[in-house]
Amino acid sequence: xxxxxxxxxxxxxxxxxxxxxxxxxxxxxxxxxxxxxxxxxxxxxxxxxxxxxxxxxxxxxxxxxxxxxxxxxxxxxxxxxxxxxxxxxxxxxxxxxxxxxxxxxxxxxxxx
Amino acid sequence: xxxxxxxxxxxxxxxxxxxxxxxxxxxxxxxxxxxxxxxxxxxxxxxxxxxxxxxxxxxxxxxxxxxxxxxxxxxxxxxxxxxxxxxxxxxxxxxxxxxxxxxxxxxxxxxxxx
Numbered sequence: 001x002x003x004x005x006x007x008x009x010x011x012x013x014x015x016x017x018x019x020x021x022x023x024x025x026x027x028x029x030x031x032x033x034x035x036x037x038x039x040x041x042x043x044x045x046x047x048x049x050x051x052x053x054x055x056x057x058x059x060x061x062x063x064x065x066x067x068x069x070x071x072x073x074x075x076x077x078x079x080x081x082x083x084x085x086x087x088x089x090x091x092x093x094x095x096x097x098x099x100x101x102x103x104x105x106x107x108x109x110x111x112x
Numbered sequence: 113x114x115x116x117x118x119x120x121x122x123x124x125x126x127x128x129x130x131x132x133x134x135x136x137x138x139x140x141x142x143x144x145x146x147x148x149x150x151x152x153x154x155x156x157x158x159x160x161x162x163x164x165x166x167x168x169x170x171x172x173x174x175x176x177x178x179x180x181x182x183x184x185x186x187x188x189x190x191x192x193x194x195x196x197x198x199x200x201x202x203x204x205x206x207x208x209x210x211x212x213x214x215x216x217x218x219x220x221x222x223x224x225x226x
Contacts, residue, residue: 001171006154010153018203023163025118034214036215042219043202043217043220044217044219045217046214046215082215089155098143098145098160098206098208099157099160099168099170100145100157100215101157105154
């Protein structure tokens with residue numbers, strides 16, 4: 001089955017700096033890669049996703065890049081703010097199938 | 113955040129006891145999921161259901177059971193066979209289609225063993 005590895009497990013950045021979280025996947029058939037943000041005590045929520053037919057997607061301060069050859073994808077957050085502090089999960093799945101495999105999460109702390 | 117609810121927020125289980133966690137959604141989603149969240153282990157899939165009266169085992173189904181008698185409801189029973197049930201349980205739903213879809217999560221139930 002699919003295996004998703006996520007690094008780092010914790011990340012501290014100064015407010016205004018950039019943060020990068022990286023994930024690798026094992027199943028070359030995977031073609032949908034969502035990212036979820038879970039604030040303390042709250043439920044995970046989708047923040048951005050990318051499909052395998054594109055290499056990069058941006059939404060304001062958030063971007064995701066995908067390298068299908070290397071089987072890895074990354075989340076980039078620019079101009080970080082304290083409200084970006086949360087646990088971020090990457091995931092991988094195959095279109096047409098409903099099973100999603102999650103990474104182990106990255107706890108991001110943005111220091112004011 | 114609305115549309116998918118879980119109850120109770122906290123649940124206590126005694127030795128040898130079965131307990132049931134509730135998950136309800138009014139999003140008209142066909143697919144529903146149960147995940148277990150432990151510190152440092154991310155979200156692990158317990159069971160999922162793509163349609164009423166059908167469900168599939170996930171990666172860690174042992175010691176758990178589910179039913180899907182109604183589209184809106186997907187209860188999870190933690191049986192006495194689950195020896196380490198203390199965790200945060202998240203229910204999710206999605207509108208399936210040919211493309212992978214966003215999962216919408218409930219607020220979670222924290223299960224503790226007495």
